[in-house]
Amino acid sequence: MLTLSPSQRVYLACGSTDLRKSIDGLAALVQEGFGLDPFSPCPFVFCNRERNKLKILYWEHNGFWLFYRRLERGTFQWPSDKERTFNVSSRELRWLLDGLALRQQQAHSKVTAETVI
Template sequence: MLTLSNAQRVFLACGSTDLRKSIDGLAVLVQESFGLDPFSPCLFVFCNRERNKLKILCWEHSGFWLFYRRLERGTFQWPASSESTVSITSRELRWLLDGLSLSQRQVHPKVTVETVI
């Protein structure tokens, strides 16, 4: 299983993105359109108009990773927002990749523990 534990934040590009763009095109989009640093330890997630394909751009050490996911059936529950990007947690990204909504009501809330006893 692929894990992306080094990513500090996850940004979703709201709306649809032309997924014919490759690494350079998506990195320019992150920098110029979103005002974010594509070399930061973040994941940048893009979705096509039909919401059945995703690309995730990630910088690691000396180069970019570009992950691509295509659903054979169904669509991603892509959020609608007037903002250019939405910041989500890695847990919420996992929900999105599994076909779930970002606003899960059945999920257990995060617990902050201060002591064992």
């Protein structure tokens, strides 16, 4: 089970990715294609063209995790932005995995409390 802290960065690879790639291919894509460090403690999430499969590449301590999710019905609301990667919060990743849009209109916005009194 992938457990993320609320402050942890999550990177989505916008558009579609060939999910026949395994750990080495996805790590090379992160490093060469996106200019990011695949050994950073950040999950990198990839989606196929049909938007019904996801892979999450994640480095932990001394090895990579590769999580795979296939939907039997429906699709993920995957961003097709022109940017190569898209940074989201762990909360937004949970929304995406649950089939919701990244930008929830009805979600409570984050409040940064300054004082109690």
